[in-house]
Amino acid sequence: MRNPQLNTHGELTHLLSIEGLPREVIIHILDTASSFLKVSAREVKKVPLLRGKSVFNVFFENSTRTRTTFEIAAKRLSADVINLDVTRSSTAKGETLLDTVDNLVAMHADMFVVRHAASGAPHLIAEHLRRLGKDSVHVINAGDGRHAHPTQGLLDMYTIRHYKKDFSHLVVAVVGDILHSRVARSDLHALLTLGVAEVRVIGPQTLLPTAVAAMGVRVCHDLATGLRDCDVVIMLRLQNERMNGALLPSAREYFSCYGLTPQALALARPDAIVMHPGPMNRGVEIDSDVADGPQAVILPQVTFGIAVRMAVMGILTGN
């Protein structure tokens, strides 16, 4: 089967999902990102790579933080960035997704950064562009439904490699609402592709996908058991809307069972790092003493995220 992310030369032309990405491609992105990290630390935080290119941030779902980091990444590559809040404009007026895309292609877009509540929307756009023969237009998935958030997965891998150097001996735990989390899916695929020693998912039965163990990860319903001797703890955000359903009794009970407190973190390795994709719910999934503590690398994740997005944009536009 044809890989929808690769062009006819086998080069990465869209970033839709980490699932199916060869290990070398992931490593190449991480290596390139480390060069871009230095650019953001310079007096002039800009390189001319995407000069004259137009990057359209097309967000069908709100996300100020992710949109901003993509905007900063594109601007540091000298691209022109256009932010579209489509939920409040064209879509509200009844325009279909592909009609919106066609209009933006007619405006000579070179890249779409897409967030959509429906899983597969960025793939639909990429296939549409392929049918139109628009091979020079690239799509980056900035989060689609419960499916994937590949740049978050890549920046998490960058963060892990930055602090732990080598993946092969690591025990990594992903804690929380795995069921609804596209970040978790992208992280799990990336960790398994990069070959960490052990991946654990920790959460209540109601928030774990039924077939998750089949991916080759260890399932734990008990936080203490799951955290023991971990090198990396990735906390997931518990979305408030999950509280109202039958999945969880209350935020307070969730925190008492699965909240990352200093006592719980003490079960992991002493040099374990704590990650979170943000925005954090303090006192729901993570204790403030941990979030602000010496093992948290949550803010460096944000800095690395810019460099990783610059690398993805630079590689895609060149292919």
Next chain:
Amino acid sequence: MTAIDLPDAEAQCSELADLIRPHLRPDTMLVGIHSGGAWVAGRLRRLLALPGEIGLLDVSFYRDDYGERGLHPRVKPSSIPFDVEGRPLILVDDVLFTGRTTRAAINELFDYGRPAFVQLAVLADRGQRQLPICADYCPWRVQLEPTQDLILSTGDDGCLRWSIAEHA
């Protein structure tokens, strides 16, 4: 074209250092272009007994052929561990050919600040320039066919060595 005798690259580094030495200022810094230029700059630093660290540039983000060739698969981080502002700089590369790499390197340097001046030192000048650029220091001028690549590499003994590769 008949095979030409390729000179000893290590001896050429000494020649290059001799050319530079009379013009050195106390605050002169070297900036090597990845990867050949970085090796030459490292040798010049030792030969000229310069105290400070050398700068390193990977010009991949500044190349003018990115649109045709895409991003280089092995980009190295650039690092300029000193203040560029107001400083005399010598840009170091192994081979001067079209001048496009030098152009990209000068552009990148200026994103770190405004140097007092920038000079260019290369081991080999093979002519066929496409931009108005010339070397200030160069021990070897060589004529090659357009299909020939002049390549500097490090051998198992750690010594720099020239070779010529044919391409289509």
